[in-house]
Amino acid sequence: MTNSMIRLQKMIAQSGITSRRKAEELIQAGKVKVNGETVTTLGTKVSPKDNIEVNGVKIEKEEPVYFMLYKPREVISSVEDEKGRKVVIDLLPNIEERIFPIGRLDYQSSGLILLTNDGEFANILMHPRHGIEKVYITKVKGVPDKSAYTQMKKGVRDGKDTLKAIRSKVISVDSKQNTSILEVTLREGKNRHIRRMMENLGYPVLKIKREKYGLLTLDGLKPGEFRSLTPKEVKQMWGLASKIVK
Template sequence: MEERLQKVLANAGVASRRKCEELITAGKVMVNGEVVSELGVKADPTKDIITVSGKAIKKEAKVYIMFNKPKGVITSVSDPQGRSVVTDYLKEIKERLYPVGRLDYDSEGLLLMTNDGDLAHKLMHPSHHVPKTYHATVERVPHGNALEKLQNGIKLEDGVTAPAEVEYHDIDPEKKFATISITIHEGRNRQVRRMFDAIHHPVTRLKRISFGGLVLGNLQRGKNRRLTAEEVSKLMESVAEVAIVPGTATAETAED
């Protein structure tokens, strides 16, 4: 797939995107034997021969990783405050990976990591309504009519939520807490927590157990594994039917 040349170079590890733009305007980049000195040119790194100062860039293989993010880890590739980030747990993987969407600092569970920018963008775009399922442990036990409000859509400060799939997963015998399984198809900022706040049952623990057909299963906290070819195919199929119109809204960055 064709992408802007500076992005292709940055993804190949040549330099930062801004530095790659400088290399292009300086006439140091060639595509299929021709010098490219203007920004905006696109290239396909899987088909085109791209060189920088006479050296061919490496063609990075697409990598898809399921990671079980622990609580207290930042969903980012770096943190100016020096806190633990998700890529700290993926140092054995040579390719540069980026998280698809986010789990906030206090949340845990399934996080998809990849260097496939096109698939990541489609999975995060609201037009595809990618399902995300969480186990939310909340204070006390919500009555059935409270859960019905979540199922039907509940008013938050940024609008009414889309209908959710909600059911009891576990209930404390002393009724001090309950774990609710909730599936949403949106990606608003801290959405699940705000939904339960709205019915007066604050979340004390939040774990994502599935995303777009992927299931966390028994993958241990802090561990990762590569997706199977079948899992990657299913992800691609799930976002293949809806075409994204340039300029349309994108999903929020923090999904829970």
């Protein structure tokens, strides 16, 4: 067995079509074939020369690529939108690889979002147990008091969700406009997390920008611009996720 042999689920994830966890589910469900034979054993190892099909479609292994985008407001964090709205992929028009966004920023939010074709990388960054910190600059209506910050750390119930911020602080207050700018740090980001949390506390959100994702920042980018992550940055993000597994 040569060093080029890797686990089947990892090979599928590296193709960019899904995460390693989802690949494992597909294998166990009998949806994967190797050289024409259905494989259901997770320990199976394959080489780049093997013909691998997922749901009847041959996968094409791509070299992994990693990008950081400064998402503007009113752009969907997806590869397509049924309503025809602009999506993040539209902002990287000349990328040949089948990239997809890691997680989401809602339609009205801006800031740092990562894109890749590496399903395994995406999965480790998105999984809640890895708890990678994300920092948001948030403008709200009103001036939160001390009890609001305490409640944010303790957790705010909204439906079935408990919405928490591991840290939050005020950056500035505009008394005339009755608005505040806050720095809010999350480890787990549920759908519209900050908006729902602040609305429940009585401080509606006016703007949100994600400024930091783990070790990465928006330095040097303007809205709509993107750049490749350096090999060092990719390695650092892998390392960060590995260190903080709970």
